[in-house]
Amino acid sequence: ECQLLRVLWLYFLLCASPDTVCKQCCKKTADAECTPFVDLDTGVIGDISNGKICGNGNCEFGICVIGAQDLQEKLWDVIDRIDVNMVLKWFKNNIVFAIIIFTSIFWIPISI
DSSP states (O other): OEEOOSOSOOEEEEOOSGGGTTBEEEESSTTSOOEEEEOTTTOOBOBOOTTOEETTEEEETTEEEEOOOSHHHHHHHHHHHOOHHHHHHHHHHTHHHHHHHHHHHHHHHHHO
């Protein structure tokens, strides 16, 4: 394992193997093998931050979680998560746009 030795000559990069794809890796030299980075102070292997892209998904707590593969699946995932509280919160955060939409619902049919 590659450990932080409080020196500057380590090469930091992303791990390439499937089991460590969401870990921070390093090389002791440019030609050395890439190994997961372990902090000597905490003894913890450094994970890539949540939401970063890895392979076919996103990193979540050091594990690559496969996400929706196409636009249709992503759209249905968003539709499935919609509830009344989410819609009300969106309208509260976008009050001007909400007023324009509700006004247009009545204004356009009346003007025709």
